[in-house]
Amino acid sequence: MAANIVYREIANKRTFWLLLALCGVFIAGGFWAHLTMEHHGHVITGMDNRIVWGLPHVFAVFLIVAASGALNVASTASVFGKSIYKPLAPLSGLLSVALLAGGLAVLVLDLGRSDRIIVAATRYNFKSIFAWNIFLYTGFFAIVGGYLWMMMERRMNAYAKPLGATAFIWRLVLTTGTGSIFGFLIAREAYQSAVMAPMFISFSLSYGTALYLLTLAAACAIDDRPLGDAVVRRLKNLLATFVAASLYFVAVFHLTNLYFTRNHGVENFILVDGGIFTALFWLGQVAIGSVLPLFLLLAPGVNRCRILLSCIAIVIGGFCQMYVTIIGGQAWPLDLFPGFAASSSFFDGEIHGYVPSLWETLLALGGVALAAAIVIVALKLLRFLPERMDDQTLDPSHSDARAQ
Amino acid sequence: MSEEQKTGRRAFIAASVGAAGFVALAPGVKLMDLAQARAPGESVSGKVRWGMLIDTTKCATGCSDCVAACATENAIEPGSGRPAQSSQWIRKIELKEKTGGHRELSLPMMCQHCANPPCVDVCPTGASFKRADGIVLVDRHICIGCRYCMMACPYQARSFVHEPLHHQNPEVPRGQGCVEACTFCVQRIDRGQGPACVEACGKSGHEAMLFGDLNDPGGEIAKRISTVASSQVRADLRLDPGVRYQGI
Numbered sequence: 001m002a003a004n005i006v007y008r009e010i011a012n013k014r015t016f017w018l019l020l021a022l023c024g025v026f027i028a029g030g031f032w033a034h035l036t037m038e039h040h041g042h043v044i045t046g047m048d049n050r051i052v053w054g055l056p057h058v059f060a061v062f063l064i065v066a067a068s069g070a071l072n073v074a075s076t077a078s079v080f081g082k083s084i085y086k087p088l089a090p091l092s093g094l095l096s097v098a099l100l101a102g103g104l105a106v107l108v109l110d111l112g113r114s115d116r117i118i119v120a121a122t123r124y125n126f127k128s129i130f131a132w133n134i135f136l137y138t139g140f141f142a143i144v145g146g147y148l149w150m151m152m153e154r155r156m157n158a159y160a161k162p163l164g165a166t167a168f169i170w171r172l173v174l175t176t177g178t179g180s181i182f183g184f185l186i187a188r189e190a191y192q193s194a195v196m197a198p199m200f201i202s203f204s205l206s207y208g209t210a211l212y213l214l215t216l217a218a219a220c221a222i223d224d225r226p227l228g229d230a231v232v233r234r235l236k237n238l239l240a241t242f243v244a245a246s247l248y249f250v251a252v253f254h255l256t257n258l259y260f261t262r263n264h265g266v267e268n269f270i271l272v273d274g275g276i277f278t279a280l281f282w283l284g285q286v287a288i289g290s291v292l293p294l295f296l297l298l299a300p301g302v303n304r305c306r307i308l309l310s311c312i313a314i315v316i317g318g319f320c321q322m323y324v325t326i327i328g329g330q331a332w333p334l335d336l337f338p339g340f341a342a343s344s345s346f347f348d349g350e351i352h353g354y355v356p357s358l359w360e361t362l363l364a365l366g367g368v369a370l371a372a373a374i375v376i377v378a379l380k381l382l383r384f385l386p387e388r389m390d391d392q393t394l395d396p397s398h399s400d401a402r403a404q
Numbered sequence: 405m406s407e408e409q410k411t412g413r414r415a416f417i418a419a420s421v422g423a424a425g426f427v428a429l430a431p432g433v434k435l436m437d438l439a440q441a442r443a444p445g446e447s448v449s450g451k452v453r454w455g456m457l458i459d460t461t462k463c464a465t466g467c468s469d470c471v472a473a474c475a476t477e478n479a480i481e482p483g484s485g486r487p488a489q490s491s492q493w494i495r496k497i498e499l500k501e502k503t504g505g506h507r508e509l510s511l512p513m514m515c516q517h518c519a520n521p522p523c524v525d526v527c528p529t530g531a532s533f534k535r536a537d538g539i540v541l542v543d544r545h546i547c548i549g550c551r552y553c554m555m556a557c558p559y560q561a562r563s564f565v566h567e568p569l570h571h572q573n574p575e576v577p578r579g580q581g582c583v584e585a586c587t588f589c590v591q592r593i594d595r596g597q598g599p600a601c602v603e604a605c606g607k608s609g610h611e612a613m614l615f616g617d618l619n620d621p622g623g624e625i626a627k628r629i630s631t632v633a634s635s636q637v638r639a640d641l642r643l644d645p646g647v648r649y650q651g652i
Contacts (some may be wrong), residue, residue, distance in 0.1 A: 041567035041580050048488035049563050052551040111563060112549015112581030123529045130528035130552050186522060186641055187558030193546050334560055336513070336637050337652070340499040344513070345471075346492045346560065 005087050007152075007383035007391060008223075015222045017381050017383055023373035030366015034109040040110065046356045050347055051330050054127045055356035056110040058322040059364035062207065063103030063371060064137075064178055065200055066318070068171040069208015070096040071144065072238070074151070078164025084395040087386045088216065094378050095215050096171070096208070097141060102215035102371030104137060106363055129180050135173040143167045151384070175204045182325065189266040190329030191294040195256065206242035207318040209235065209312035210293075215375060217308055219385055228391030229304060236307045240297040242312060250321075256283040266332045269351070270324065277328035280320040289317010327354050425636065433628075453538040454588055455618035455646035456602070457625050457634060462612035463605075465510040468496050470613065471602030479573040483566055486508050491523055491563035491578075493586040495599055509652065510599065512613070516542055516587035516637065516645030523553035523585075530605055532583075536616075538646050539588050547582040554583060558638045565597075588615075618646065632645040 010016050037045060047054040066351040074092035077085035085092075108114050124131040147167045179200030182191040213235060220227040254271065257263040270277055293310035296302070331352045336342065342349035356364075378384060386393065436550075474480065474494045483490040494514040494555035501507040517540045523532045524540065531547035534540050542553075554562045564586040569578055575591040577588040578584055589599040597603075598615045605613040 007494055038581075042564065043483060043485035043489050043567040049490075049492070049554070050488050050560070052554045052564060110562050112551070112583070113547065113548075116546070116548045119529055120548050122548055125524075125530040127525050128528045128552070130526065130550065134528065166626060174572040181552075184526070185555055187556065187638070216517075283422070330555070334558060336497075336512075336559060337499055339503070340501055340509070345487070346495040346497045347488060348497050348513075348560070352488070376419055 002184075006387045007090075007385065008387045009382045009383055010219070010376075011224055012222050013079055016376065019376050020373060023369040023376065025371060026362075026369030029362040030106075030109070030364075031370065033338070033362035033366065034114070037110075037359055037363070040173055045360050046354055048092055048352075049326060050352040053326055053330065054365075055360040055364050056106045056324050058319065060103045060106040060110070061178065061288050061326065062318055062322045063099045065175060065204040065208040065322075065369055067096045067099035067103060067140075067204075068175040068182050068201075069206065069242075070099055070179075070212050071167060071171050072205060072209050073212055073235070074147070074164060075168045076238075077289055078147075078151075078161050079168045079358060084234070087389065088231065090148060090384045091219065091379075092149065092215060093167075094146050094384055095212055096143050097373055098371040098374035098378070100140060101136060101354065101374055102367040102369075104178055105370050106164070106367035108361060109366075110360075117265075129177055132293065133174075133177045133181070136170070136177050140167075140170055140174055141172050168345070169392075170203075175201045178204075179306075182329070187297035187334060188329055188332075189257075189263050189330055189335070189380060190270070190325075193253060193254045193256065195249060195369050199246070199253055200244040202242060202249050204319065206239065206246045206314055207238045209242060210314035210318075213239070213311045214308065214315070217304075219375075219379060220389065222347075225385065226388050226390040226393075228389060230391040231306055231389070231394055232304055233302070234312075236297050239307075239310070239314070240294060243297070246401055247294075249289075250285070262338075269332050270328055274328060274331075274351075277331065279325050279361070281324045284320025285317050285324060285383070288313050289320060290381060293317070296388040302351050304392075330354075345347065408563060412443060417606060430561055439610065448536045450536040452536075453618045453646065454517070455538070455625060455648065456588075456591065456599075456630060457614040457628055457648050457650060458557070459612045459614070460509050460511045460649055460651040462610050463512065464610055464612075465498060465508065465511050465610075467510075467608060467610065469604040469608045469610075470494055470601035473600040474586070474589075477592070477600035478576045479578075479589075481569075481571065485566055489566040491565060493561075493563065493584070511638075511649060511652075513559060513561065514601075515557075515588075516559050516647045516648070517586075518646065519644035521643065522556040522641075526552045526556040528552065535590075537593075539593070540585070541587055541588055541590065542583055542585065544579045544584075545576055545581050547579075549581040549583065549634060557585075558641055558643070564612065583594050610619070 016223040046052060073090055074089035074268050075080045075084050108117055108374055120134060144167050145161065147160065149164040150156045176197040179197035183196030185191040217227065254267060257267050269283055272278060292313045294312035296306045331354065333349050333351060422467055446620045449572060458503060471494050478493060480491050480493060495515050497511055499509040517538055518644050519538065519541060521534055521540050522603050528550060529548055531543045532553050535544060551564055562583050564583050565580050572578055592599060602613040602615040605611065614625050614628060616623045618626055620626055632650055634650045635652050636645050636648060
């Protein structure tokens, strides 16, 4: 079956150049923002000594988390032996590497001293989860790079499974590391929870699969390649499970926080009285990012349009979730003196506002554009996608069964 | 060439070499001099743990002499951006009890120089470090400006340098894009003096800040801590801060 599948580069040159030019504009914008921030300092951004991580981190962490989940299809094919996904697995690996590169680029270019990246690469404090993540991220590139090679080089196909299993375990550890960046912050009431790690894993599965489906649909549309319904419908069940799991962890996270009286203040802030953060949580993360996709995916009469709409909703919800988690968690003031109302020139006791500047926005969008550009260029240069992805080609047995 | 001319040339060369040698070596000699100025003939000792006791009953509302002294000593100027973007190594916090008699307190808050500092734990490059004598510092040469330490600090004691700096104190190097915090005026400690804020508090007549070696049983700070009720801010985190407060 798989032997008959022909893989081809993107043929539509016009659309390729158009998309690449569009990405190029945003990448240039992001780099310009970085150079401007490097020259003037972060004083030109909306970040300050209270909201130390801003919009670039929202986008960067979203991309990094989604990168891990984008590998789902490849894992399902190699680790869990679902042969229908095998032809779609290389795109899965490519997307995960591209998303990670985009996210890391934003993180690195937002550093106060991004020129010292060589320091970060040569000096490690192994007690720091950040230092672990440097290894986890670079390791991810190496493992998924090797995995792609094994999948795409026919002679090496036999080694795809063990490397796929390694990549599967590695990315679970990677997302555990990313979630733990927040989970290890003992002083912040909005974080400091062990649930952060599994919650981020469920987010990653959901965001990554949604982005994968959108990328697959877009890649097929560029070249008018046929894409079967069966494979998309199968992925929608997986996607619905991931969205439900994410919602479950979000509920557990907030309910456990509500159990502890000392956390009632921050929970009230996020869930009830936090203005933009409350709105983004209920409307963005819960309604658009979770309930709407579950309805679109599970209600009778599901079709491809509804599945893709649910993917868009999940991505929007994902950005809202990251905004609430990262910015909302910092906006809530630390309580140094319980039982006292505090005030100071450094804004103790105050809820902190945050308005992202143009520079942060450009840098954040630049990361997304970089991820997209990597995917587009790779699809143009290398044979990542089959020429045909209709049900008959991907899974003849399934189509035969239906015909009977 | 006459003998007299030869002698003159030799003298000139000898003088030139001597002058060049002096120019080349003098700065090094001067640096060595400064480096050794800490405690004469003694490196930083782990037997010492520098700490501070702040008596909130003596700290006056509205007085910010400690903040001003810190700014002068460490050449911290207000930035051109929003106030939240300026560095504040020490700040005055005004407290009002929410219940009971609505007791009001005023106290300075700065890096607490924890024995188990979360900023050191999370720093990916090891730029945040604790000196043998308990002073928590940032190595400005290897800080990459990731701000994870600012996320981790329970006291919000750290600042990020948001813009280019001018008029720095050569003894207190700072840098745009790096994180910084109170150093207990480490440059003064190494000269045998106390932090500028403590000196200013004494000059103002409040005497609310006491600095010294927490490990020295004969020292004033250790005696006071053993005789008066003092507390650690966020003691629940078990970070063992070097700054203690009296009267909270």
